[in-house]
Amino acid sequence: MKAALWAALAAFMSVPALAGPATPLFSADTPIRITIKGPITALTSNRSNAQRAGTLTVTGTQESYPIMLSVRGITRRQGDVCQFPPLRVDFPQHPAAGSLFAGQRRLKLVTHCRRNEDFQQKVLLEYAAYRLYNLMTPLSFRARLANIDYVDEDGRPYISRIGFFVEDGDDMAKRNDLHEPKLGDRVSVSQLEPRGAARFALFNYMIGNLDWSMRAGPAGESCCHNGRLLSANKAGSGVLVPVPYDFDFSGLVDAPYATPPDAIPVGSVRQRVYRGYCAHFNEARAVGADLSARRSELLGLLSTIPGMTERTRANAADYLGGFFRDLDSGKALKNCVN
Incomplete structure (x- = not known):
């Protein structure tokens, strides 16, 4: 059982930089x-x-x-x-x-x-x-x-x-030679692939998104909230890697209707809170170091978005710049969730 778990983990850790081809769209x-x-x-x-x-x-x-x-x-x-x-x-x-x-x-x-x-x-x-x-x-x-x-x-x-x-x-999973298994309403921290979970959490910190869970779905629904879990097999046994989606409640978007979750004591979606798990803290530091080294590439993406105004681009770059300042100061990974 342990050997199978580590084999699945190794499969995730060796995902190539370029996955399979996407559909034409x-x-x-x-x-x-x-x-x-x-x-x-x-x-x-x-x-x-x-x-x-x-x-x-x-x-x-x-x-x-x-x-x-x-x-x-x-x-x-x-x-x-x-x-x-x-x-x-x-x-x-x-x-x-x-x-x-x-x-x-x-x-x-x-x-x-x-x-x-x-x-x-x-x-x-x-x-x-x-x-x-x-x-x-x-x-x-x-x-x-x-x-x-x-x-x-x-x-x-x-x-x-x-x-x-x-x-x-399903297309996203297939492109990565993985599966989207049917799961219950909750998974344990130990089931999450550490690097993927750390990346999921740190990305959501970067864009100021608090509206997610990589372990549980909304009441009465299967896992997860604004995230999908992928597995090396259809049964979902072994480790699961979370993939985020739906970012309109993020501080980056700053939609006028967006409010923080009741359980998180912040006054605005623009306030960042790192919600990653302490079990993945070493991986989060590694992901943070990689993102810090790619700061120019990530911020430069904004200039490639057709139709984005200079004002929007400047405000977004400043907001994302706050994430990199948090990485440099250590604020980003000062706390974690047990």
Whole structure:
């Protein structure tokens, strides 16, 4: 049993810098332009779980797909929080091989929440968080920016806004030659792969995200909260590596609706708290040293985000700079969770 555990651990520790190829949609970072046509007004006014038929067309190509649209999310789903909800896009028919959406079955679409320009920048900041984690490890969700023309089912334009698709969890696992096992509502610290868990925690500290758990899901749901656990086998035996997602409650994004969890005594999501486990402290120091050495690369990513204003970029760089100052001073890893 112990030999199998260490074998699985070794497999995770030897993950190559470049994993397997992504599906076509997530194999590049250039923004795409699409039109989503369907009952958009109905989706924004009635936020039930009902699926509604529509079409997705890639601008400038012959690619057009029948899709099913549904509302998803928790906080952003609420009408008093977001004028426009996050969406799930299902493909009832397999997109043709070689097409941009080949291999896609079900995708999360992160949308603009509210109409004003500031929320376009919030979308880009959350997208930047995904890209930052991509730089840290291939064990991460890829994302693809999209300029989206939303058109109601009667043909009338509804709104055009930036959004982004998030890679499916199974595709992300497959790309890394791993599996996403079905687990219960809680796992133990000893089941977590130390380096991956330390990286997960320190990244969330970097972007000021407190809205996560790598060990438990929300009440009544399976593990984990804003994180997925990957395993070397479908059963989930051996070590599990956590992968984060959903960063709109982070200090980096600083959404006006974002509040810290009740159990964490801070006054703002901009305040950082390291929530990594003491059992992984040595690995956290190693991850911190690696990130510190790559400071210029990580901060430089912000200049590659299309549509991000200079003001947004400068504010984000200053906020991330605070993380590196915390690393230099020792503040970042001063405390840990037992």
